[in-house]
Amino acid sequence: MQFIINNPYRILGLTANASSREVAKRVADLETFAEFGKSKKYSLDLTEIAPLTRTVDAIQQAAKDIENDTDKLVYAFFWFAKVDSVDELAIECIENNQVQKAFEIWDQQINKNGNDAKFSWRLNRAVISLFRCQISNFSTENFESALEDLGYLTDDHFQDVQRFVFGENNLKIDREQVNKKISDEIISFVGILEEQPYGEYCIGLLNEFWAFSSSTKDYVETKLFAPCINQIETAIQKSQQLRNDENSSSINQYNGLKEVEDLIYEIDEFSENYKIQNIINEYANEVRRCSLYAYNQIDNRDLAYELIIWAEELPSYGQVAQDIEKNKEELVDLIESDKFEEIYATITEYIKRDLHSIDDARKVLNVFKIELAKVDVHNEMYYTVSSYCVTKILNFLIDEFNEASDRLERDKNLESFYRVAVSVRDVMAQLRNFEKNSEVKERLENNYQSISSQADEANRFLESINRNVSSSHSNDNSTYPSTYREPGFYKSDKDIVFSGALGGLAELWGWNAGFLRILFVVVSLFMSIWPGVIAYIVLNMIMPKRN
Secondary structure (H helix, E strand, C coil): CHHHHCCHHHHHCCCCCCCHHHHHHHHHHHHHHHHCCCCCCCCCCCCCCCCCCCCHHHHHHHHHHCCCHHHHHHHHCCCCCCCCHHHHHHHHHHHCCCHHHHHHHHHHHHHHHHHHCCHHHHHHHHHHHHHCCCHHHCCHHHHHHHHHHHHHHHHCCHHHHHHHHHCCCCCCCCHHHHHHHHHHHHHHHHHCCCCCCCCCCCHHHHHHHCCCCHHHHHHHHHHHHHHHHHHHHHHHHHHHHHHHCCCCCCHHHHHHHHHHHHHHHHHHHHCCCHHHHHHHHHHHHHHHHHHHHHHHCCCCHHHHHHHHHHHHHCCCCHHHHHHHHHHHHHHHHHHHHHHHHHHCHHHHHHHHCCCCCHHHHHHHHHHHHHHHCCCCCCCCCHHHHHHHHHHHHHHHHHHHHHHHHHHHHHHCCHHHHHHHHHHHHHHHHHHCCCCCCHHHHHHHHHHHHHHHHHHHHHHHHHHHHHHHHHHHHHHHHCCCCCCCCCCCCCECCCCCCCCCHHHHHHHHHCCCHHHHHHHHHHHHHHCCHHHHHHHHHHHHHHCCECC
16 A cells, blocks of 8 residues: 555654654755665664665655645554554554554554544554555455544544644645545555455445445445446446347347446445446346347347346346336246247147037047147146147037037927937047146036936936837737827828818727718708708818828
8 A cells, every 4th residue: 555655754754743844854864865875764664564765756755745734634644643652652662673562552452442542543553454454465354454443533533633743723624635535545555456355346345434434435435336337337328229229249148238247246235325226227127128129129039038037137126126027027928928829839720719510629629639749748838738628629518518408408309419418428538538737627527427427317218218119119019000190180191082071080989981971971961961061061171180
């Protein structure tokens, strides 16, 4: 850290409360020694920790660095101060090359007194800690201890340090400017460390500024976040430009957005900062838009799915997070629909068709069976589609059976009902061989058992009727003519002379037709012919023919 190694007070061998006259005299003395090729040594050089060269140029630059009151105060926060007997004892240890012992003296006093610890103890402990944090031997423990002390010094003890440097002079020094310069030096030092202990962009360093004032922490946040935000914004703008130009050359590489993904996760720790949350949301939202572009513009559903899943995994907040989740659900539905149409195109076509007969249902069933055989049974949609197929035909068969039941009630045609029931049952039996979900399976089985039962019952009833009819015919053949006619008030269709009216009466009464005719003629002649003729005409008009 240059503010320690090349601290003007170290080069000049002075403490920060040296007067301007003391500084001028020391510069003159050192220049004289340097011109004669000699090197002057002082008690706080600490050359065993870090080398020190006092050339004329270095001496003159040191004097120049503390000409300004602000700079003089800034460098004072990085150099020793002797205020009380504790400081004198510890600095004496440093003069005797007992740096660790000096550190322990100040450390013990700070731990013992807590918030009442004097500013010089913290200042001196911080200087030793920073001396031990050189690039070649960086220690996060020492560095973070120094930052804690500097935080207290710049916040709670700023006026104490200022009085130590300038006495009671009422100088108007910009406190915020001093704190910014101190922060800049810390950030600059961490930024050149090869091991990157606080991340590539030093974002982790923010956590170590907890002891500093709120304004200083805000400044450090802005300082560290700015390059991160700029880099992310550049990546987003590049991706947006590619989409706007409908340039798909880089979409398979996510339009370069992956290059700053690690940075997104690094700054997400500070998402309570509205600027950080905003840039994180913009980044995730751009990934979401790339997903939509991949699906809508280049019809690459696999890439679209990869991008929306990535967007979901990225940190996002509020409405953006909701939009990503919504788009993911919509995209999954679209992709599943596309896959369904691709794999089950023929089945989809037949599912949309209307069925017109049981034979038609049987043909469609065979189509379903053939098409499903082409698909792996482990396909995620197989059971769903197979269940659709079963449901399609089952619904039609149930409707056909219900219509047959209605016709049976109207027409009493049991044979027609039985034929439909058997056909429906046979097709349902084939449906039982299809794969289906539990709900469809249960519905199919219930209907199959019910229809089978009704078909069997109809069959038994028909067989009973046939047996009774056969028995009746057998008995009739032994007593009556082979052609049986139900008796009634009908014209005869067998024993006909004129119209069959008298023959029909003879059948109804069980008389001989010839005898009835002779009797009718005799009576008519006895009463005169016309009443008999009129009676016969009336009888002929009112007596119907046998149906």
